[in-house]
Amino acid sequence: MDIIIIGLLLGGTYALMAMGLQLQYGVARIMNLANGEILVCGAFGAIWFFTASKMSPIYALIFVVPIAFVVNWAIYQVMMLPLVKRAKNQGQLEVDSILATFGLSFIFIGILLAVFGGEFLTYSYLATPFLIFGEPYALNRIAAFLGSVALCAGLYVWLHWTRAGLTLRAIAVNPAAAGLVSINVPRASALAFALGGAVTAAGGVLLSMFLTFDASLGVIFTLKALVIVIMGGVSDVRGAILAAFILGLTETAVATLVDPGLTLAAAYVLFIAILLVRPEGLFGRRST
Protein backbone atom coordinates (compact mmCIF):
# COMPACT_ATOMS: atom_id res chain seq x y z
CA MET A 1 0.00 0.00 0.00
CA ASP A 2 2.84 2.32 0.92
CA ILE A 3 4.54 1.45 -2.34
CA ILE A 4 1.45 2.20 -4.40
CA ILE A 5 0.74 5.59 -2.89
CA ILE A 6 4.35 6.82 -2.80
CA GLY A 7 4.83 5.44 -6.32
CA LEU A 8 1.78 7.28 -7.62
CA LEU A 9 2.86 10.53 -5.95
CA LEU A 10 6.33 10.19 -7.48
CA GLY A 11 4.92 9.23 -10.88
CA GLY A 12 2.74 12.33 -10.93
CA THR A 13 5.81 14.50 -10.45
CA TYR A 14 7.73 12.57 -13.12
CA ALA A 15 4.89 13.16 -15.58
CA LEU A 16 5.68 16.87 -15.65
CA MET A 17 9.35 16.29 -16.40
CA ALA A 18 8.46 13.85 -19.17
CA MET A 19 6.06 16.35 -20.76
CA GLY A 20 8.92 18.83 -20.92
CA LEU A 21 11.10 16.39 -22.82
CA GLN A 22 8.20 15.41 -25.04
CA LEU A 23 7.76 19.02 -26.15
CA GLN A 24 11.46 19.20 -26.99
CA TYR A 25 11.76 15.85 -28.74
CA GLY A 26 8.25 15.31 -30.08
CA VAL A 27 7.65 18.82 -31.39
CA ALA A 28 10.99 20.58 -31.77
CA ARG A 29 12.68 17.27 -32.82
CA ILE A 30 15.71 17.89 -30.63
CA MET A 31 16.93 14.93 -28.62
CA ASN A 32 18.03 16.94 -25.61
CA LEU A 33 20.53 15.08 -23.44
CA ALA A 34 20.92 18.19 -21.27
CA ASN A 35 17.28 17.91 -20.18
CA GLY A 36 18.18 16.50 -16.76
CA GLU A 37 20.68 19.29 -16.15
CA ILE A 38 17.94 21.86 -16.78
CA LEU A 39 15.84 20.03 -14.22
CA VAL A 40 18.72 20.14 -11.73
CA CYS A 41 19.13 23.87 -12.42
CA GLY A 42 15.45 24.34 -11.57
CA ALA A 43 15.90 22.34 -8.37
CA PHE A 44 18.97 24.35 -7.37
CA GLY A 45 17.09 27.56 -8.11
CA ALA A 46 14.35 26.46 -5.72
CA ILE A 47 16.88 25.42 -3.06
CA TRP A 48 18.63 28.76 -3.31
CA PHE A 49 15.30 30.63 -3.23
CA PHE A 50 14.06 28.72 -0.19
CA THR A 51 17.26 29.11 1.86
CA ALA A 52 17.41 32.81 1.00
CA SER A 53 13.78 33.78 1.55
CA LYS A 54 12.17 30.99 3.63
CA MET A 55 9.10 31.30 1.41
CA SER A 56 7.34 28.32 -0.13
CA PRO A 57 9.28 26.85 -3.08
CA ILE A 58 6.06 27.11 -5.07
CA TYR A 59 6.86 30.81 -5.35
CA ALA A 60 10.22 29.88 -6.83
CA LEU A 61 8.27 28.79 -9.91
CA ILE A 62 7.47 32.45 -10.56
CA PHE A 63 11.07 33.23 -11.45
CA VAL A 64 12.49 29.80 -12.34
CA VAL A 65 9.97 29.13 -15.12
CA PRO A 66 10.43 32.41 -17.05
CA ILE A 67 14.22 32.21 -16.73
CA ALA A 68 14.23 28.62 -17.96
CA PHE A 69 11.97 29.65 -20.84
CA VAL A 70 14.29 32.43 -21.95
CA VAL A 71 17.45 30.36 -21.52
CA ASN A 72 16.03 27.45 -23.49
CA TRP A 73 14.74 29.77 -26.19
CA ALA A 74 18.23 31.21 -26.50
CA ILE A 75 19.75 27.71 -26.61
CA TYR A 76 17.43 26.82 -29.47
CA GLN A 77 18.14 29.99 -31.43
CA VAL A 78 21.90 29.99 -30.99
CA MET A 79 22.78 26.30 -30.83
CA MET A 80 20.01 24.22 -32.33
CA LEU A 81 18.88 26.31 -35.28
CA PRO A 82 22.25 26.11 -37.09
CA LEU A 83 22.12 22.33 -36.63
CA VAL A 84 18.55 22.17 -37.94
CA LYS A 85 19.61 24.17 -40.96
CA ARG A 86 22.76 22.23 -41.76
CA ALA A 87 21.15 18.81 -41.28
CA LYS A 88 20.36 17.08 -44.54
CA ASN A 89 17.91 14.69 -42.91
CA GLN A 90 16.37 13.74 -39.60
CA GLY A 91 19.13 11.24 -38.82
CA GLN A 92 21.87 13.83 -39.23
CA LEU A 93 19.99 16.27 -37.01
CA GLU A 94 19.61 13.58 -34.38
CA VAL A 95 23.35 12.80 -34.30
CA ASP A 96 24.29 16.50 -34.24
CA SER A 97 21.79 17.47 -31.58
CA ILE A 98 22.79 14.51 -29.39
CA LEU A 99 26.43 15.60 -29.54
CA ALA A 100 25.66 19.28 -29.00
CA THR A 101 23.34 18.75 -26.05
CA PHE A 102 25.73 16.18 -24.58
CA GLY A 103 28.41 18.89 -24.56
CA LEU A 104 25.88 21.36 -23.22
CA SER A 105 25.07 19.07 -20.30
CA PHE A 106 28.70 19.22 -19.18
CA ILE A 107 28.67 23.02 -19.43
CA PHE A 108 25.62 23.09 -17.15
CA ILE A 109 27.29 20.74 -14.66
CA GLY A 110 30.40 22.93 -14.75
CA ILE A 111 28.40 26.06 -14.04
CA LEU A 112 26.45 24.40 -11.22
CA LEU A 113 29.71 23.13 -9.67
CA ALA A 114 31.21 26.60 -9.88
CA VAL A 115 28.19 28.30 -8.30
CA PHE A 116 26.93 25.75 -5.77
CA GLY A 117 29.89 23.40 -5.24
CA GLY A 118 29.78 19.61 -5.37
CA GLU A 119 27.82 18.81 -2.20
CA PHE A 120 24.38 17.34 -1.90
CA LEU A 121 21.87 20.11 -1.26
CA THR A 122 18.42 19.88 0.20
CA TYR A 123 16.01 21.81 2.40
CA SER A 124 13.20 20.90 4.69
CA TYR A 125 9.78 22.11 3.61
CA LEU A 126 6.42 20.72 4.68
CA ALA A 127 8.15 17.69 6.17
CA THR A 128 5.08 16.95 8.24
CA PRO A 129 3.09 13.74 8.02
CA PHE A 130 -0.26 13.68 6.26
CA LEU A 131 -2.67 10.78 6.72
CA ILE A 132 -3.99 8.85 3.73
CA PHE A 133 -6.06 5.76 4.64
CA GLY A 134 -4.71 6.08 8.16
CA GLU A 135 -1.07 5.92 7.05
CA PRO A 136 1.28 8.90 7.29
CA TYR A 137 2.92 10.32 4.15
CA ALA A 138 5.20 13.33 3.82
CA LEU A 139 3.17 16.40 2.97
CA ASN A 140 5.89 17.77 0.64
CA ARG A 141 5.45 14.78 -1.69
CA ILE A 142 1.72 15.43 -1.85
CA ALA A 143 2.26 19.14 -2.49
CA ALA A 144 4.70 18.35 -5.30
CA PHE A 145 2.22 15.87 -6.77
CA LEU A 146 -0.63 18.40 -6.69
CA GLY A 147 1.57 21.10 -8.21
CA SER A 148 2.60 18.75 -10.99
CA VAL A 149 -0.97 17.66 -11.69
CA ALA A 150 -2.09 21.28 -11.91
CA LEU A 151 0.71 22.18 -14.34
CA CYS A 152 0.18 19.04 -16.44
CA ALA A 153 -3.55 19.73 -16.67
CA GLY A 154 -2.90 23.33 -17.65
CA LEU A 155 -0.45 22.23 -20.33
CA TYR A 156 -2.85 19.60 -21.65
CA VAL A 157 -5.69 22.10 -21.92
CA TRP A 158 -3.39 24.61 -23.60
CA LEU A 159 -2.19 22.02 -26.14
CA HIS A 160 -5.69 20.79 -26.99
CA TRP A 161 -7.91 23.87 -26.78
CA THR A 162 -5.86 26.78 -28.05
CA ARG A 163 -4.67 27.71 -31.49
CA ALA A 164 -1.01 27.83 -30.38
CA GLY A 165 -1.35 24.35 -28.88
CA LEU A 166 -2.89 23.10 -32.11
CA THR A 167 0.10 24.52 -34.00
CA LEU A 168 2.52 22.58 -31.85
CA ARG A 169 0.53 19.37 -32.23
CA ALA A 170 0.48 19.87 -36.01
CA ILE A 171 4.29 20.12 -36.07
CA ALA A 172 4.55 17.02 -33.92
CA VAL A 173 2.60 15.10 -36.57
CA ASN A 174 4.50 16.41 -39.59
CA PRO A 175 6.76 19.48 -39.67
CA ALA A 176 6.85 19.67 -43.46
CA ALA A 177 3.08 19.59 -43.81
CA ALA A 178 2.71 22.08 -40.96
CA GLY A 179 4.84 24.51 -42.95
CA LEU A 180 2.49 24.13 -45.93
CA VAL A 181 -0.52 25.33 -43.96
CA SER A 182 1.28 28.59 -43.12
CA ILE A 183 2.59 27.60 -39.70
CA ASN A 184 5.87 29.31 -38.91
CA VAL A 185 7.69 26.06 -38.08
CA PRO A 186 11.03 27.50 -36.86
CA ARG A 187 9.26 29.92 -34.54
CA ALA A 188 6.84 27.36 -33.19
CA SER A 189 9.68 24.85 -32.72
CA ALA A 190 11.63 27.42 -30.72
CA LEU A 191 8.51 28.01 -28.64
CA ALA A 192 8.09 24.28 -28.04
CA PHE A 193 11.74 23.87 -27.07
CA ALA A 194 11.62 26.84 -24.70
CA LEU A 195 8.34 25.71 -23.19
CA GLY A 196 9.70 22.19 -22.78
CA GLY A 197 12.70 23.55 -20.90
CA ALA A 198 10.49 25.70 -18.69
CA VAL A 199 8.25 22.72 -17.86
CA THR A 200 11.32 20.59 -17.07
CA ALA A 201 12.71 23.26 -14.74
CA ALA A 202 9.31 23.45 -13.04
CA GLY A 203 9.56 19.68 -12.54
CA GLY A 204 12.93 20.27 -10.89
CA VAL A 205 11.44 22.83 -8.51
CA LEU A 206 8.72 20.40 -7.46
CA LEU A 207 11.09 17.43 -7.13
CA SER A 208 13.45 19.50 -4.97
CA MET A 209 10.73 19.61 -2.31
CA PHE A 210 11.43 16.00 -1.32
CA LEU A 211 14.58 14.84 -3.12
CA THR A 212 18.24 15.64 -2.45
CA PHE A 213 20.18 17.07 -5.39
CA ASP A 214 23.77 17.42 -6.42
CA ALA A 215 25.24 18.85 -9.60
CA SER A 216 25.94 15.52 -11.28
CA LEU A 217 22.45 14.02 -10.92
CA GLY A 218 21.15 15.37 -14.23
CA VAL A 219 21.94 12.31 -16.30
CA ILE A 220 19.69 10.16 -14.11
CA PHE A 221 16.73 12.45 -14.70
CA THR A 222 17.49 12.70 -18.41
CA LEU A 223 17.39 8.94 -18.58
CA LYS A 224 14.17 8.65 -16.59
CA ALA A 225 12.45 11.25 -18.75
CA LEU A 226 13.66 9.51 -21.91
CA VAL A 227 12.45 6.13 -20.71
CA ILE A 228 9.04 7.61 -19.91
CA VAL A 229 8.80 9.28 -23.31
CA ILE A 230 9.87 6.14 -25.17
CA MET A 231 7.49 4.02 -23.14
CA GLY A 232 4.59 6.39 -23.68
CA GLY A 233 5.21 7.04 -27.34
CA VAL A 234 6.96 10.14 -28.59
CA SER A 235 3.90 12.23 -29.43
CA ASP A 236 1.30 11.00 -26.98
CA VAL A 237 0.67 12.93 -23.77
CA ARG A 238 -1.61 10.23 -22.31
CA GLY A 239 1.06 7.61 -22.90
CA ALA A 240 3.68 9.72 -21.16
CA ILE A 241 1.48 10.24 -18.11
CA LEU A 242 0.69 6.53 -17.84
CA ALA A 243 4.36 5.67 -18.33
CA ALA A 244 5.37 8.17 -15.65
CA PHE A 245 3.10 6.42 -13.15
CA ILE A 246 4.50 3.01 -14.16
CA LEU A 247 8.05 4.29 -13.62
CA GLY A 248 7.12 5.90 -10.30
CA LEU A 249 5.60 2.64 -9.05
CA THR A 250 8.44 0.41 -10.28
CA GLU A 251 11.06 2.69 -8.82
CA THR A 252 9.36 2.88 -5.44
CA ALA A 253 8.93 -0.90 -5.41
CA VAL A 254 12.63 -1.45 -6.17
CA ALA A 255 13.69 1.17 -3.62
CA THR A 256 11.50 -0.32 -0.87
CA LEU A 257 11.96 -4.01 -1.55
CA VAL A 258 15.56 -4.22 -2.79
CA ASP A 259 17.72 -1.15 -2.21
CA PRO A 260 17.16 2.62 -2.45
CA GLY A 261 20.42 2.96 -4.39
CA LEU A 262 19.06 1.07 -7.40
CA THR A 263 16.61 3.64 -8.78
CA LEU A 264 18.24 3.70 -12.19
CA ALA A 265 18.05 -0.08 -12.44
CA ALA A 266 14.25 0.19 -12.29
CA ALA A 267 14.25 2.59 -15.22
CA TYR A 268 16.51 0.26 -17.20
CA VAL A 269 14.36 -2.79 -16.50
CA LEU A 270 11.35 -0.96 -17.92
CA PHE A 271 13.45 0.29 -20.83
CA ILE A 272 14.55 -3.22 -21.81
CA ALA A 273 11.02 -4.55 -21.42
CA ILE A 274 9.70 -1.85 -23.74
CA LEU A 275 12.45 -2.41 -26.30
CA LEU A 276 11.79 -6.13 -26.41
CA VAL A 277 7.99 -6.05 -26.39
CA ARG A 278 6.71 -2.76 -27.79
CA PRO A 279 9.48 -0.53 -29.20
CA GLU A 280 6.87 1.87 -30.58
CA GLY A 281 5.58 2.70 -27.08
CA LEU A 282 2.37 1.92 -25.25
CA PHE A 283 0.11 4.04 -27.44
CA GLY A 284 2.43 4.44 -30.41
CA ARG A 285 1.61 3.08 -33.82
CA ARG A 286 4.04 0.78 -35.57
CA SER A 287 5.69 2.71 -38.38
CA THR A 288 5.55 1.06 -41.77
Place this chain on the structure above:
Amino acid sequence: MTGGEKRNLIISVLVFLVAALLPLVNNGYWLSIGVSVAMYTVLATSWTLFSGPTNYIALSTAAFFGIGMYIVAAFLDWAPYPVLVLIAGIVGALFAAVIGLATLRIAGVYFVIFTLGLAELVRQIVAWMQHVMGTSSGLYVLISMTDPILYWLLLGLSAIVFLVGWWIGRSRLGFALRIIGNDEVVAEHSGISTARAKVVLFIISSAFASLTGALVAPRWSYVEPTIAFSPFLSFQVVIMALLGGVHRLWGPLLGVIPFTLLWELISANFPAQTTLLLGVAFLLIVYFIPHGVIGLIEDMIRHRHGMLGSVVSTLQRWKSGNA
Protein backbone atom coordinates in the same frame (compact mmCIF):
# COMPACT_ATOMS: atom_id res chain seq x y z
CA MET B 1 48.86 -5.94 -50.97
CA THR B 2 49.13 -2.88 -53.18
CA GLY B 3 52.08 -0.51 -53.16
CA GLY B 4 50.19 2.11 -51.19
CA GLU B 5 49.21 -0.37 -48.53
CA LYS B 6 52.76 -1.61 -48.25
CA ARG B 7 53.96 1.97 -47.79
CA ASN B 8 51.31 2.63 -45.10
CA LEU B 9 52.24 -0.58 -43.30
CA ILE B 10 55.93 0.35 -43.24
CA ILE B 11 55.13 3.86 -41.98
CA SER B 12 52.87 2.50 -39.23
CA VAL B 13 55.46 -0.03 -38.06
CA LEU B 14 58.09 2.70 -37.95
CA VAL B 15 55.78 5.01 -35.98
CA PHE B 16 55.12 2.26 -33.46
CA LEU B 17 58.82 1.47 -33.11
CA VAL B 18 59.64 5.13 -32.50
CA ALA B 19 56.76 5.40 -30.02
CA ALA B 20 58.06 2.31 -28.21
CA LEU B 21 61.38 4.07 -27.55
CA LEU B 22 59.77 6.72 -25.33
CA PRO B 23 60.42 5.00 -21.95
CA LEU B 24 64.11 4.80 -22.78
CA VAL B 25 64.27 8.55 -23.35
CA ASN B 26 62.17 9.87 -20.51
CA ASN B 27 60.93 8.07 -17.43
CA GLY B 28 58.98 10.81 -15.70
CA TYR B 29 56.50 13.42 -16.85
CA TRP B 30 56.53 12.65 -20.56
CA LEU B 31 56.18 8.92 -19.98
CA SER B 32 53.08 9.48 -17.84
CA ILE B 33 51.67 11.61 -20.66
CA GLY B 34 52.66 8.82 -23.03
CA VAL B 35 50.66 6.33 -20.95
CA SER B 36 47.60 8.61 -21.14
CA VAL B 37 48.02 9.05 -24.88
CA ALA B 38 48.35 5.29 -25.41
CA MET B 39 45.31 4.61 -23.24
CA TYR B 40 43.12 7.16 -25.00
CA THR B 41 44.38 5.98 -28.38
CA VAL B 42 43.07 2.49 -27.64
CA LEU B 43 39.77 3.83 -26.30
CA ALA B 44 39.14 6.46 -28.98
CA THR B 45 40.20 4.25 -31.88
CA SER B 46 38.12 1.32 -30.74
CA TRP B 47 35.20 3.70 -30.15
CA THR B 48 35.57 4.87 -33.72
CA LEU B 49 35.58 1.29 -35.05
CA PHE B 50 31.91 1.08 -34.19
CA SER B 51 30.60 4.65 -33.98
CA GLY B 52 32.56 6.04 -36.93
CA PRO B 53 31.05 4.14 -39.85
CA THR B 54 27.61 3.53 -38.32
CA ASN B 55 26.89 6.97 -36.76
CA TYR B 56 25.60 5.22 -33.64
CA ILE B 57 27.11 7.28 -30.84
CA ALA B 58 28.13 5.03 -27.96
CA LEU B 59 28.38 6.86 -24.62
CA SER B 60 29.24 3.70 -22.73
CA THR B 61 33.06 3.63 -22.73
CA ALA B 62 33.21 4.38 -19.00
CA ALA B 63 30.89 1.46 -18.21
CA PHE B 64 33.10 -1.08 -19.99
CA PHE B 65 36.32 0.49 -18.77
CA GLY B 66 35.02 0.34 -15.20
CA ILE B 67 33.93 -3.28 -15.58
CA GLY B 68 37.43 -4.25 -16.68
CA MET B 69 38.95 -2.35 -13.80
CA TYR B 70 36.59 -3.89 -11.26
CA ILE B 71 37.16 -7.44 -12.41
CA VAL B 72 40.87 -7.01 -11.78
CA ALA B 73 40.31 -5.26 -8.44
CA ALA B 74 37.73 -7.70 -7.09
CA PHE B 75 39.28 -11.04 -8.02
CA LEU B 76 42.97 -10.33 -7.62
CA ASP B 77 43.19 -12.73 -4.67
CA TRP B 78 41.74 -15.62 -6.66
CA ALA B 79 43.44 -15.52 -10.03
CA PRO B 80 46.69 -14.30 -11.58
CA TYR B 81 46.60 -10.87 -13.18
CA PRO B 82 47.01 -11.85 -16.86
CA VAL B 83 44.09 -14.28 -16.58
CA LEU B 84 41.96 -11.53 -15.08
CA VAL B 85 42.79 -9.20 -17.95
CA LEU B 86 41.57 -11.85 -20.39
CA ILE B 87 38.44 -12.47 -18.33
CA ALA B 88 37.79 -8.71 -18.28
CA GLY B 89 37.84 -8.65 -22.08
CA ILE B 90 35.47 -11.62 -22.28
CA VAL B 91 33.03 -10.23 -19.72
CA GLY B 92 33.05 -6.87 -21.50
CA ALA B 93 32.30 -8.64 -24.78
CA LEU B 94 29.43 -10.66 -23.28
CA PHE B 95 27.92 -7.59 -21.64
CA ALA B 96 28.17 -5.69 -24.92
CA ALA B 97 26.51 -8.61 -26.71
CA VAL B 98 23.51 -8.49 -24.37
CA ILE B 99 23.15 -4.71 -24.74
CA GLY B 100 23.66 -4.86 -28.48
CA LEU B 101 21.05 -7.58 -28.94
CA ALA B 102 18.53 -5.59 -26.88
CA THR B 103 19.06 -2.18 -28.48
CA LEU B 104 20.73 -2.48 -31.87
CA ARG B 105 18.05 -4.58 -33.54
CA ILE B 106 15.92 -1.46 -33.61
CA ALA B 107 17.08 1.55 -35.55
CA GLY B 108 16.93 4.93 -33.92
CA VAL B 109 18.20 6.70 -30.88
CA TYR B 110 17.41 3.96 -28.37
CA PHE B 111 20.98 2.75 -28.42
CA VAL B 112 22.40 6.19 -27.58
CA ILE B 113 19.94 6.67 -24.76
CA PHE B 114 20.69 3.24 -23.38
CA THR B 115 24.42 3.86 -23.34
CA LEU B 116 23.99 7.34 -21.79
CA GLY B 117 23.12 6.03 -18.33
CA LEU B 118 24.94 2.73 -18.58
CA ALA B 119 28.00 3.73 -16.53
CA GLU B 120 25.75 5.06 -13.77
CA LEU B 121 23.63 1.88 -13.87
CA VAL B 122 26.65 -0.42 -13.54
CA ARG B 123 28.01 1.80 -10.77
CA GLN B 124 24.75 1.49 -8.82
CA ILE B 125 24.70 -2.28 -9.28
CA VAL B 126 28.34 -2.71 -8.22
CA ALA B 127 27.81 -0.49 -5.16
CA TRP B 128 24.71 -2.49 -4.27
CA MET B 129 26.49 -5.84 -4.66
CA GLN B 130 29.32 -4.64 -2.44
CA HIS B 131 26.75 -3.49 0.09
CA VAL B 132 24.96 -6.87 0.07
CA MET B 133 28.19 -8.85 0.32
CA GLY B 134 29.39 -6.56 3.07
CA THR B 135 32.68 -5.63 1.43
CA SER B 136 33.99 -2.10 1.63
CA SER B 137 33.39 0.03 -1.45
CA GLY B 138 37.05 0.81 -2.06
CA LEU B 139 39.39 -1.90 -3.34
CA TYR B 140 43.17 -1.91 -3.54
CA VAL B 141 44.99 -3.21 -6.60
CA LEU B 142 48.46 -3.92 -5.36
CA ILE B 143 50.51 -5.25 -8.23
CA SER B 144 53.84 -3.78 -9.07
CA MET B 145 53.45 -2.44 -12.58
CA THR B 146 55.95 0.15 -13.70
CA ASP B 147 55.02 2.90 -16.12
CA PRO B 148 57.28 1.61 -18.95
CA ILE B 149 55.65 -1.84 -18.84
CA LEU B 150 52.14 -0.36 -18.76
CA TYR B 151 53.10 1.91 -21.64
CA TRP B 152 54.35 -0.98 -23.75
CA LEU B 153 51.27 -3.05 -22.94
CA LEU B 154 48.93 -0.23 -23.96
CA LEU B 155 50.99 0.43 -27.07
CA GLY B 156 50.73 -3.23 -27.97
CA LEU B 157 46.98 -3.14 -27.41
CA SER B 158 46.67 -0.10 -29.63
CA ALA B 159 48.62 -1.94 -32.33
CA ILE B 160 46.07 -4.75 -32.06
CA VAL B 161 43.22 -2.23 -32.32
CA PHE B 162 44.75 -0.76 -35.47
CA LEU B 163 45.26 -4.22 -36.98
CA VAL B 164 41.67 -5.23 -36.20
CA GLY B 165 40.44 -1.93 -37.61
CA TRP B 166 42.50 -2.37 -40.76
CA TRP B 167 41.20 -5.90 -41.19
CA ILE B 168 37.58 -4.81 -40.64
CA GLY B 169 38.01 -2.03 -43.16
CA ARG B 170 38.99 -4.59 -45.82
CA SER B 171 36.40 -7.21 -44.88
CA ARG B 172 32.79 -7.64 -45.91
CA LEU B 173 31.85 -6.56 -42.38
CA GLY B 174 33.46 -3.13 -42.83
CA PHE B 175 31.82 -2.71 -46.21
CA ALA B 176 28.45 -3.59 -44.66
CA LEU B 177 29.00 -1.05 -41.86
CA ARG B 178 29.73 1.77 -44.28
CA ILE B 179 26.50 1.03 -46.13
CA ILE B 180 24.60 0.97 -42.84
CA GLY B 181 26.07 4.36 -41.97
CA ASN B 182 24.98 5.80 -45.30
CA ASP B 183 21.48 4.39 -45.30
CA GLU B 184 20.31 1.60 -43.06
CA VAL B 185 17.22 0.84 -45.14
CA VAL B 186 19.29 0.39 -48.28
CA ALA B 187 21.67 -1.86 -46.34
CA GLU B 188 18.82 -4.04 -45.19
CA HIS B 189 17.35 -4.29 -48.67
CA SER B 190 20.64 -5.37 -50.18
CA GLY B 191 20.63 -8.39 -47.92
CA ILE B 192 22.93 -7.20 -45.13
CA SER B 193 22.11 -8.52 -41.68
CA THR B 194 22.35 -5.02 -40.19
CA ALA B 195 21.69 -6.06 -36.62
CA ARG B 196 24.40 -8.73 -36.68
CA ALA B 197 27.01 -6.40 -38.18
CA LYS B 198 26.28 -3.69 -35.60
CA VAL B 199 26.30 -6.07 -32.65
CA VAL B 200 29.60 -7.69 -33.70
CA LEU B 201 31.30 -4.32 -34.03
CA PHE B 202 29.90 -3.06 -30.74
CA ILE B 203 31.23 -6.19 -29.02
CA ILE B 204 34.72 -5.69 -30.46
CA SER B 205 34.75 -2.01 -29.56
CA SER B 206 33.53 -2.57 -25.99
CA ALA B 207 35.86 -5.49 -25.30
CA PHE B 208 38.82 -3.21 -26.00
CA ALA B 209 37.48 -0.70 -23.45
CA SER B 210 37.26 -3.45 -20.81
CA LEU B 211 40.77 -4.68 -21.62
CA THR B 212 42.09 -1.13 -21.23
CA GLY B 213 40.37 -0.78 -17.87
CA ALA B 214 41.92 -4.04 -16.70
CA LEU B 215 45.39 -2.99 -17.82
CA VAL B 216 45.21 0.44 -16.22
CA ALA B 217 43.82 -0.81 -12.88
CA PRO B 218 47.24 -1.39 -11.21
CA ARG B 219 48.26 2.18 -12.02
CA TRP B 220 45.33 3.59 -10.07
CA SER B 221 45.98 1.16 -7.19
CA TYR B 222 42.74 2.25 -5.44
CA VAL B 223 39.42 1.51 -7.16
CA GLU B 224 36.03 2.78 -6.07
CA PRO B 225 32.68 2.76 -7.94
CA THR B 226 32.48 6.54 -8.31
CA ILE B 227 36.01 6.72 -9.72
CA ALA B 228 35.89 3.66 -11.95
CA PHE B 229 32.57 4.53 -13.59
CA SER B 230 33.04 8.27 -13.96
CA PRO B 231 31.02 9.46 -16.99
CA PHE B 232 33.89 11.81 -17.83
CA LEU B 233 35.80 9.07 -19.53
CA SER B 234 33.05 8.39 -22.10
CA PHE B 235 32.89 12.10 -22.73
CA GLN B 236 36.63 12.52 -23.21
CA VAL B 237 36.82 9.57 -25.57
CA VAL B 238 34.01 10.92 -27.76
CA ILE B 239 35.62 14.38 -27.81
CA MET B 240 39.02 13.05 -28.82
CA ALA B 241 37.62 10.85 -31.56
CA LEU B 242 35.53 13.70 -32.97
CA LEU B 243 38.40 16.15 -32.78
CA GLY B 244 40.60 13.80 -34.77
CA GLY B 245 37.99 12.67 -37.23
CA VAL B 246 36.05 9.44 -37.30
CA HIS B 247 36.19 8.52 -40.98
CA ARG B 248 39.78 7.30 -41.01
CA LEU B 249 41.29 4.61 -38.85
CA TRP B 250 44.15 6.81 -37.66
CA GLY B 251 41.87 9.89 -37.33
CA PRO B 252 41.28 9.64 -33.55
CA LEU B 253 45.03 9.60 -32.97
CA LEU B 254 45.20 13.16 -34.31
CA GLY B 255 42.64 14.12 -31.67
CA VAL B 256 44.11 12.14 -28.78
CA ILE B 257 47.56 13.73 -28.83
CA PRO B 258 46.58 17.43 -28.83
CA PHE B 259 43.67 16.85 -26.48
CA THR B 260 45.71 14.95 -23.89
CA LEU B 261 48.25 17.77 -23.85
CA LEU B 262 45.53 20.42 -23.67
CA TRP B 263 43.83 18.48 -20.90
CA GLU B 264 47.07 18.34 -18.87
CA LEU B 265 47.27 22.09 -19.22
CA ILE B 266 43.64 22.67 -18.23
CA SER B 267 43.64 20.37 -15.21
CA ALA B 268 46.92 21.88 -14.00
CA ASN B 269 45.79 25.50 -14.31
CA PHE B 270 42.00 25.42 -13.84
CA PRO B 271 41.34 22.34 -11.65
CA ALA B 272 37.95 23.70 -10.53
CA GLN B 273 36.63 24.49 -14.00
CA THR B 274 37.52 21.26 -15.82
CA THR B 275 33.92 20.20 -16.45
CA LEU B 276 32.91 23.56 -17.82
CA LEU B 277 35.95 23.92 -20.08
CA LEU B 278 35.55 20.35 -21.33
CA GLY B 279 31.96 21.12 -22.30
CA VAL B 280 33.01 24.30 -24.10
CA ALA B 281 35.78 22.46 -25.97
CA PHE B 282 33.30 19.80 -26.99
CA LEU B 283 30.82 22.31 -28.41
CA LEU B 284 33.55 24.14 -30.31
CA ILE B 285 34.54 20.86 -31.96
CA VAL B 286 30.96 19.84 -32.81
CA TYR B 287 30.16 23.22 -34.36
CA PHE B 288 33.37 24.31 -36.00
CA ILE B 289 35.32 21.13 -36.81
CA PRO B 290 32.48 18.71 -37.61
CA HIS B 291 34.76 16.45 -39.64
CA GLY B 292 37.72 16.63 -37.28
CA VAL B 293 41.33 17.56 -37.85
CA ILE B 294 41.41 15.00 -40.65
CA GLY B 295 38.54 16.80 -42.37
CA LEU B 296 40.48 20.07 -42.11
CA ILE B 297 43.62 18.51 -43.55
CA GLU B 298 41.72 16.91 -46.41
CA ASP B 299 39.93 20.20 -47.06
CA MET B 300 43.27 21.95 -47.07
CA ILE B 301 44.73 19.55 -49.59
CA ARG B 302 41.65 19.75 -51.76
CA HIS B 303 41.28 23.53 -51.82
CA ARG B 304 44.84 24.56 -51.05
CA HIS B 305 43.73 27.43 -48.86
CA GLY B 306 45.41 26.63 -45.55
CA MET B 307 43.99 25.37 -42.28
CA LEU B 308 42.89 28.82 -41.13
CA GLY B 309 41.03 29.26 -44.39
CA SER B 310 38.99 26.11 -43.91
CA VAL B 311 38.06 27.09 -40.34
CA VAL B 312 36.95 30.49 -41.63
CA SER B 313 34.92 28.93 -44.42
CA THR B 314 33.25 26.59 -41.91
CA LEU B 315 32.44 29.65 -39.80
CA GLN B 316 30.98 31.47 -42.78
CA ARG B 317 28.87 28.51 -43.77
CA TRP B 318 27.71 28.18 -40.16
CA LYS B 319 26.75 31.84 -40.03
CA SER B 320 24.79 31.71 -43.24
CA GLY B 321 23.10 28.65 -41.80
CA ASN B 322 23.92 25.94 -44.34
CA ALA B 323 27.22 24.52 -43.21
